[in-house]
Amino acid sequence: MEDRFITPLQPLRSMAAVSGLGNVNGEARVADSDTIKGQEGISAFKSIFEEAIDNVRSTEDTLAKRQYQLATGQIEDPHTVGIASSEAQLAVDMLVSLRTKALEAYNEIMRISL
Incomplete structure (x- = not known):
């Protein structure tokens, strides 16, 4: 396969795919239980979050590599630095959004009175 100039972004897996609730075609199917409990839910x-953090790390590493190549004149296409910068920013934004939603969910659970 030829070396492509722009590599496509890999989307995060959906919650259904991670938890095993989705089928092969990506369609949601009804599980025996509506909730994921115990170790399965924790994993x-x-x-x-591990995937989001790894995505941030890899995009930041790519950005640093591209910036170094641009500074030393080793890069032929300077716009790849901008693309790498945008990818890194999107990865950070996604991680921050996940964190915010997790905290909102935690706070909502804490407000539930038993």
Whole structure:
């Protein structure tokens, strides 16, 4: 396969795919239980955040590499620095959004009176 100039972004897996509630075609299917409990839920939650953090790390590393190549004159296409910068910013924005939603969900759960 030829080396492509712009590599496509890989989307984060959906919650259904992570938890195993979706089928092969990506369509949602009804599970035996509406909730994910115990270790399965913890591992699903953990894997989503690990993937987001790894995405931030890899895009930041790519950006640093591109900036170095631009500074040393090793890069032929200077606009790749801007693309790498945008990818890194989107990855950080996604991680911050995930964190914010998780905190909002936690606070909502804490407000529920038993």
